[in-house]
Amino acid sequence: MFVSDLPTRIAITDEGPREGFQIEKECIPSADKVRLIDALSETGLKAIQVCSFVSPRLVPGWADADDVAANFKPTSDINYSALWFNQRGIDRALAQRERLTLTGTIHVVASEAFCVKNLGRGRDENLQQMRSQTKAHLDADITVGKISVMAAFGCNFQGRVDTSEVLAAIRDGHAIASEANFSDAAIGFRGNCSITEIALADTMGWANPALITRTVASVRSQWPDTAIRLHLHDTRGLGIANAYAGMCQGVDRFDTTVGGLGGCPFAAHPGAPGNIATEELVLLAEEMGIATGVDLDALLAAGHLAEKVVGRQLPSALLRAGALPEVTYHV
Amino acid sequence: MFVSDLPTRIAITDEGPREGFQIEKECIPSADKVRLIDALSETGLKAIQVCSFVSPRLVPGWADADDVAANFKPTSDINYSALWFNQRGIDRALAQRERLTLTGTIHVVASEAFCVKNLGRGRDENLQQMRSQTKAHLDADITVGKISVMAAFGCNFQGRVDTSEVLAAIRDGHAIASEANFSDAAIGFRGNCSITEIALADTMGWANPALITRTVASVRSQWPDTAIRLHLHDTRGLGIANAYAGMCQGVDRFDTTVGGLGGCPFAAHPGAPGNIATEELVLLAEEMGIATGVDLDALLAAGHLAEKVVGRQLPSALLRAGALPEVTYHV
Structure with missing residues (x-):
């Protein structure tokens, strides 16, 4: 059951x-x-x-x-x-x-087209920005604990988003966290960049329960000890069904x-x-x-x-x- | 999975x-x-x-x-x-x-209070009415194939509806079907009262995915060869999640x-x-x-x-x- x-x-x-x-x-x-x-x-x-x-x-x-x-x-x-x-x-x-x-978040985007539309910069440039922002967070003694993936389930400007793009975006976020800890340790540790949460955002209402199920399972299999948060929009009426599908996968953190x-x-x-x-x-x-x-x-x-x-x-x-x-x- | x-x-x-x-x-x-x-x-x-x-x-x-x-x-x-x-x-x-x-439907109600409000008669009187209506259907050569349960998940006038009430209502419907076939056969068979579908209606938006899961499983365990239909209302925003929960139980017939x-x-x-x-x-x-x-x-x-x-x-x-x-x- x-x-x-x-x-x-x-x-x-x-x-x-x-x-x-x-x-x-x-x-x-x-x-x-x-x-x-x-x-x-x-x-x-x-x-x-x-x-x-x-x-x-x-x-x-x-x-x-x-x-x-x-x-x-x-x-x-x-x-x-x-x-x-x-x-x-x-x-x-x-x-x-x-x-x-x-608290500091490393924002990554699973869709290049939405990254440009929403943040006014491509994904490479965004990663650069997140690198310096993460360092700025640590310098200001702001804990960085979250990677947030925008457009994780689809994009009005690009179409479907493959789970591989979500996983790649999360890996980019983890790389920034590791790098920040390393360089921060070299100069004397002030903040703390330990990723305890991955947020998956259905920014434009493309998710469905089966996709939620698959994506959450994929992310969890890669990072089994990191909590998963769902940030869901009800753009096309499937939002609560998607939340339920997340709960069925044990997800216990939601943005609403x-x-x-x-x-x-x-x-x-x-x-x-x-x-x-x-x-x-x-x-x-x-x-x-x-x-x-x-x-x-x-x-x-x-x-x-x-x-x-x-x-x-x-x-x-x-x-x-x-x-x-x-x-x-x-x- | x-x-x-x-x-x-x-x-x-x-x-x-x-x-x-x-x-x-x-x-x-x-x-x-x-x-x-x-x-x-x-x-x-x-x-x-x-x-x-x-x-x-x-x-x-x-x-x-x-x-x-x-x-x-x-x-x-x-x-x-x-x-x-x-x-x-x-x-x-x-x-x-x-x-x-x-096609003829045997309408039964899982909530006494809603039966009075919606049909203007209590459940006993409704069963009487359904008995004569079923015979009238068969006399008119209208096939009776469906039992439909109103207020199967809860009632604004009565509160929660226990699954046992749903099962009892379905049994009432089956009794009417059996009786109609029996008496009809005695006078010369014209119509046909073979229940092939049970419809469960969330008339007032009380269902949730866990309740859908449990209720569908209970009904199926009693009548494993009868198709289940879900008639869902989105009164409180859970309708599509409820439909998804039904699909997860193999339900393949929906009213919308x-x-x-x-x-x-x-x-x-x-x-x-x-x-x-x-x-x-x-x-x-x-x-x-x-x-x-x-x-x-x-x-x-x-x-x-x-x-x-x-x-x-x-x-x-x-x-x-x-x-x-x-x-x-x-x-």
Whole structure:
């Protein structure tokens, strides 16, 4: 019975604020962004990605990232993270070091075409950038523990992505980590670059459950001691099925967004749903007896707040239908 | 590897017209309903449920069922079906016998509370009704081959539904079939009541993949030679994951609605999504190498037509995002 591989507990990182506000065209007041983060802090979630320190020219929705990071109300047992892709981003994140949990990620891309579209540089150039960024992280005493693979399941600009490309991208990431440790040790060790997690992102909604199953199995066979995280988008409606397929392979770490906020601004399908909705993943898990630690009612309230903040109905079905009547979960 | 249980081909019944128009508040012109049926006939679908012969007082959206059934353009290799729950419905269906494929279903309900809400009668009374309806089917030379279980995974009015209730409901259905054959044989055999299919309906969106897995396994262990059909709603966002879990158990028959039209008018969650969207099930299947026979582009066009006909955006994510670029399937 394959269900026996299901984890007993999953860890969810809600990236609603970061993913959600980067794609919205309207200028959303910083105070509203802060309100949503504070609401998410009340749900039992233990990890929230609050903002993106990226170029305001490329992502105008996060021009106010510094303000938002400085003003949400932190709760002590929650990991508040942020995203960045260059030195300027690191510097902005470091200014919020007391409030954010700064961890370094080595971002790699399984599709050359998407790398150019999303990061404005080819994969070779990106690896160069990640090399120097990783060193910068270690110099700033930021632990680098994660390799994240974008477009790991397919690409709107390139088509299908073979698993061999995913494995090659992860190897590139590991090479950067090894090299950084080596050179860092030579000059006196400051940070720590030990990869404990590989994140596979279905950035443009190309995954299906069979592909998730195969890819997770392939990655695990190469790096059996490294945790696998799934970052799934519900672009074409298969997101929750893909999460379930991941759980069946024992995956216990997921990125989601409350309400299904978001979608990648560079992924070329305006109007399509964003990431898988946090509340739908919580329902999926809890109904199967998998603990999430999340209060679903509080999360749905945060989802309704998110709809008010962005001024439109979000794609989450559960936000429309409401939780199962009379059903509660142990939080 | 559990993926090996996946079927190589699935059969899809699109119930978009029937499910979709029963819930719409606006009065939709019969000609528009016919246009949608005709568009679905061009997609490669081999089974379409076109209308519901139910009381116009209870379901005003199908007051024109007779007109619609009389006016769509039938294609010879497509099974056009209809729904009914009483003698008046049978009579209306018989008037369209040349155009519709009439088959009798024994409708049973796993939740007493939903039975009262949806059919206006308790389960005992419903069984009485099904007994006489089954005999009426056989008298009219309508083959009775299916037992359909409503609220098989949970009920908004009653809560969780135990698998034992599902099995009991199916046994009730089988008892009606046996009795009808027996009495029918005594008076001279006309029809045929041989149950070849058990349909399990998640009428109010309570299912999850683990529950689907368990329930399908339980039903199959009792009736190993009877095909299982899943009729899934995406009310709370788990519909496609549930379909995948069914496929993993070898289920190869699904009811869907184009665009995710529909939702049960008596299920008490206005605004929630309806059935799983045909196009998302096609994508799920075809991307995993499971043949559907459906032309996804033609189906998406029918989905956009359905949105025009009902005058609102339908819940299907795939309808927003579009099919995977440059990917085609063998139809």
